[in-house]
Amino acid sequence: MEEILRVDELCKTFTLSRKQQKIERTSTRRKTAVDHLSFNAFRGEIFGLLGPNGAGKTTTLRMLSTLIRPDSGDAILDGSSVVANPEEVRSKIGFLTSELKLEDFFTPNYLFDFFSRLHGVDDAVIADRKQRMFSRFGIDRFAEVKVANLSTGMKQKLSLVISLVHDPEIIIFDEPTNGLDVLTARTVTDYLQELRAEGKTIILSTHIFSLVERLCDRVGIIIDGRMATCGTLSEVSDGLSIEDRFFEIYKSLKDNEA
Amino acid sequence: MKSNVLTIIKKEFARFFGDRQLLFTTVIMPGLLIYLIYSFMGTGIESMVTEGAEEMVTVRVENLPTTIAPLLGELDPNTVVVEQPFVEQDIYLLEDKDIDNVLVRFPIGFDSLLATYDPSEGLPAPNIEIYYNSTNNASSRVFNELTEALTAFEDGISNRFDINRSDCPTFSYDQASDESIGAMVWSKILPMLIMMMLFSGVMAIAPSAIAGEKERGTIATLLVTPMRRNELAMGKIVSLSCIALLSGISSFIGIALSLPNMVPDAGTLSFHYTASDYLVLLLVIFASVLIMASAVSLLSALAKDVKNAGTMITPFMLIVMLAGLLPMFQNGASDNLAVYLIPFYNSMEVMVAVFLHEMQWGPVLITLGANVVYTGVAVWGLTRMFNSEKVMFSR
Structure with missing residues (x-):
C-alpha cells in the first residue's frame, strides 16, 4: 500500500474571545483545537476522521487543505508539505465543506470553466470533463441557470463538481452528507465509492457512525483534538459496532481525565 | 501567473x-x-432670477423731483409710475407678498437739498425711502432696478473720475x-x-x-x-x-x-x-x-x-x-x-x-x-x- 498522506504532530490553537471564555467557563485565552495529531492514509482508500462536534475534525481538514496554517507539525500530501508548498498541495487536492460557497450570480457552466482555469486545466479537457460530470450529477439541464436559482441539492452537487474540476488525487470532504436530503446524500456517497474505485484517496470527517461503517476502509477516532485510535475499520471496531466502540473509548478517556 | x-x-x-x-x-x-x-x-436658479419679470408693478412716488422723473421713465416697460403720496397704512399693505408694489418717498425739495449738501459738514445726506417686499419677485426686481438707477445718478452728480470705463477700450483692461x-x-x-x-x-x-x-x-x-x-x-x-x-x-x-x-x-x-x-x-x-x-x-x-x-x-x-x-x-x-x-x-x-x-x-x-x-x-x-x-x- 502506497502512503499518500502523512500527518505528523499537527497542532492548532485558537484565541478565545472574552465572551467565548465565559461560555466555556475558562480563564485561559488559548484553546487547543488540534493537539499533536498524527495519522496516515493510503492511495485508493477512504479514510474517516470520526469524532464529536468540536473534536478538531474540521480544523484538521482545513489545515490539510491549507486554508489555515498549523502552529506546529506538518502534513505531506502526495509529496507536498502544507507548510512549505501550500499552492502545490492545493493543486493536488479537492476540498469540499459547507463553508465554501459559490457566487450566486454565475451559472454552473461559467463556474466550472472559471475554477478549471484557476487549476490550470486545458480547454479541451475542461469541455470533456464538464460534459461528463454535469451529466453524471444531472447538472446539465441547469448549466445556464444562475446558482441563486438552483435548488439546495443542486447547489451542493455543483459544489462537489466544482471541487473536483482538476480531477485531484486526494479528495478532502468535511461532513460530506451534512444537510443533504436523502437522495443527494446517496448520490454523494455512491460517487465517493466510484472515486475510490478509480484509485483516488478520500479523507472525510463525520460524526455519523453508519457512514463510517458503510464507506471507510480505515478510521481515526479523534476526541479533544487528539487521536484516540486509528486503524482499519475492523481493527478499530475490535469486534463491536463502531458506535459501541466509540463510546467505549470515549468513556475510558473521560474516566482517565476525571 | x-x-x-x-x-x-x-x-x-x-x-x-x-x-x-x-x-x-x-x-x-x-x-x-x-x-x-x-x-x-x-x-431652477435661472427661473428664480427671471420670475416676476412679466408682472406689472406700480411704483408710487411721493415728492418726485424733476431731476429724477426722466430716470423713472427708463424703468422696464412692466412698471407704472404714479405720483401719489402714501401713509403708514400703505406701507403695511406691502407685507402681503401678492401685492406687486413699490413705494418711494423723496425728501421735500430733494433737488435743492442736493445742490446745497456738503459732505464735509458731516451731516447725514438726504435719504430716499424705498419700501418693497423682498419675497415678492416683481417688487424685489423693481427695487433693484431703482437702486441701480439712483446709484448711477448719484455717481453722475458727484463723479470726479472713473476706473476702467467700458466705453473706451482700446485694449482689454485685464491682460490675462x-x-x-x-x-x-x-x-x-x-x-x-x-x-x-x-x-x-x-x-x-x-x-x-x-x-x-x-x-x-x-x-x-x-x-x-x-x-x-x-x-x-x-x-x-x-x-x-x-x-x-x-x-x-x-x-x-x-x-x-x-x-x-x-x-x-x-x-x-x-x-x-x-x-x-x-x-x-x-x-x-x-x-x-x-x-x-x-x-x-x-x-x-x-x-x-x-x-x-x-x-x-x-x-x-x-x-x-x-x-x-x-x-x-x-x-x-x-x-x-x-x-x-x-x-x-x-x-x-x-x-x-x-x-x-x-x-x-x-x-x-x-x-x-x-x-x-x-x-x-x-x-x-x-x-x-x-x-x-x-x-x-x-x-
Missing part, C-alpha cells in the same frame, strides 16, 4: 458587466443623475488671456471633481467585491485553488480600478454636459489642452484609481462585511476629499518634488499643473512611480490578508 490574474479580472468583469442593475447603478446612473440634478438646479483665465478656473474645480467621482466609483464596487465575497463565503472557494494569493490581490485591484474608472468617466461626462446649464458662462471659458496634457491626465487618473482601489480593498478585506467596510472607509473618504479641496486655496502646483510622493495629493497637484498648462515631466513621473510603488505595497498587504486566517475567516 499572468493567466490567473487575467482569469480573476475576466471574472470580475463578467460579474460587473453581466449584471445590468449593477452596471446601470455604477456606470450609467451617476452620470445621468449628475446631469439631471445639475441641469435642474441650473434651470482667455486661455489662462479658463486654465485657472478649471484647475480649481476639475481636479477636485475628478477625484471625488473616481472615489465614489471605487466606493460603489470595491466593498462588495472583497468584503462581500468574504461575507458570502465565496472568497474561501477561491482560496482553496492553487492560485497564489498575490495573483488574487492583483486581479482584484486591477479589475476594480478599471470599473471605477468607467464610473468616474460617466460622472465626468455628466458634469461636462450639465456645466452649460449650471453655469451659463462656462461655455465662454477657454478649454484648450494638448494631446500630451490629456495623456498625462489619463495616466495620473489611472494611477490615482489604482491607489484608491488598493486602499479601499485593504479596508474591505479587514472589514467583517460590506456594511462594516462602508463604516471603515468613511474616514478615509474624508481625507481624500480634503486633498481634493486643497488646490482651491493655493496658487498653482507645488515646486517641491517631495510633495509628489504623497498619495492622492500628488495626483491633485499634477492635475492642477496640467490644467494650468504648467505640466512638467519630473513631478508627473514621480507621481506615477510613487503610485505604482504604493499599489505594489497594497498588493503585498492584501496578499498577506488573504493569507491570514484571522482576517479571512474570523467573524
Whole structure:
C-alpha cells in the first residue's frame, strides 16, 4: 500500500474571545483545537476522521487543505508539505465543506470553466470533463441557470463538481452528507465509492457512525483534538459496532481525565 | 501567473458587466443623475432670477423731483409710475407678498437739498425711502432696478473720475488671456471633481467585491485553488480600478454636459489642452484609481462585511476629499518634488499643473512611480490578508 498522506504532530490553537471564555467557563485565552495529531492514509482508500462536534475534525481538514496554517507539525500530501508548498498541495487536492460557497450570480457552466482555469486545466479537457460530470450529477439541464436559482441539492452537487474540476488525487470532504436530503446524500456517497474505485484517496470527517461503517476502509477516532485510535475499520471496531466502540473509548478517556 | 490574474479580472468583469442593475447603478446612473440634478438646479436658479419679470408693478412716488422723473421713465416697460403720496397704512399693505408694489418717498425739495449738501459738514445726506417686499419677485426686481438707477445718478452728480470705463477700450483692461483665465478656473474645480467621482466609483464596487465575497463565503472557494494569493490581490485591484474608472468617466461626462446649464458662462471659458496634457491626465487618473482601489480593498478585506467596510472607509473618504479641496486655496502646483510622493495629493497637484498648462515631466513621473510603488505595497498587504486566517475567516 502506497502512503499518500502523512500527518505528523499537527497542532492548532485558537484565541478565545472574552465572551467565548465565559461560555466555556475558562480563564485561559488559548484553546487547543488540534493537539499533536498524527495519522496516515493510503492511495485508493477512504479514510474517516470520526469524532464529536468540536473534536478538531474540521480544523484538521482545513489545515490539510491549507486554508489555515498549523502552529506546529506538518502534513505531506502526495509529496507536498502544507507548510512549505501550500499552492502545490492545493493543486493536488479537492476540498469540499459547507463553508465554501459559490457566487450566486454565475451559472454552473461559467463556474466550472472559471475554477478549471484557476487549476490550470486545458480547454479541451475542461469541455470533456464538464460534459461528463454535469451529466453524471444531472447538472446539465441547469448549466445556464444562475446558482441563486438552483435548488439546495443542486447547489451542493455543483459544489462537489466544482471541487473536483482538476480531477485531484486526494479528495478532502468535511461532513460530506451534512444537510443533504436523502437522495443527494446517496448520490454523494455512491460517487465517493466510484472515486475510490478509480484509485483516488478520500479523507472525510463525520460524526455519523453508519457512514463510517458503510464507506471507510480505515478510521481515526479523534476526541479533544487528539487521536484516540486509528486503524482499519475492523481493527478499530475490535469486534463491536463502531458506535459501541466509540463510546467505549470515549468513556475510558473521560474516566482517565476525571 | 499572468493567466490567473487575467482569469480573476475576466471574472470580475463578467460579474460587473453581466449584471445590468449593477452596471446601470455604477456606470450609467451617476452620470445621468449628475446631469439631471445639475441641469435642474441650473434651470431652477435661472427661473428664480427671471420670475416676476412679466408682472406689472406700480411704483408710487411721493415728492418726485424733476431731476429724477426722466430716470423713472427708463424703468422696464412692466412698471407704472404714479405720483401719489402714501401713509403708514400703505406701507403695511406691502407685507402681503401678492401685492406687486413699490413705494418711494423723496425728501421735500430733494433737488435743492442736493445742490446745497456738503459732505464735509458731516451731516447725514438726504435719504430716499424705498419700501418693497423682498419675497415678492416683481417688487424685489423693481427695487433693484431703482437702486441701480439712483446709484448711477448719484455717481453722475458727484463723479470726479472713473476706473476702467467700458466705453473706451482700446485694449482689454485685464491682460490675462482667455486661455489662462479658463486654465485657472478649471484647475480649481476639475481636479477636485475628478477625484471625488473616481472615489465614489471605487466606493460603489470595491466593498462588495472583497468584503462581500468574504461575507458570502465565496472568497474561501477561491482560496482553496492553487492560485497564489498575490495573483488574487492583483486581479482584484486591477479589475476594480478599471470599473471605477468607467464610473468616474460617466460622472465626468455628466458634469461636462450639465456645466452649460449650471453655469451659463462656462461655455465662454477657454478649454484648450494638448494631446500630451490629456495623456498625462489619463495616466495620473489611472494611477490615482489604482491607489484608491488598493486602499479601499485593504479596508474591505479587514472589514467583517460590506456594511462594516462602508463604516471603515468613511474616514478615509474624508481625507481624500480634503486633498481634493486643497488646490482651491493655493496658487498653482507645488515646486517641491517631495510633495509628489504623497498619495492622492500628488495626483491633485499634477492635475492642477496640467490644467494650468504648467505640466512638467519630473513631478508627473514621480507621481506615477510613487503610485505604482504604493499599489505594489497594497498588493503585498492584501496578499498577506488573504493569507491570514484571522482576517479571512474570523467573524
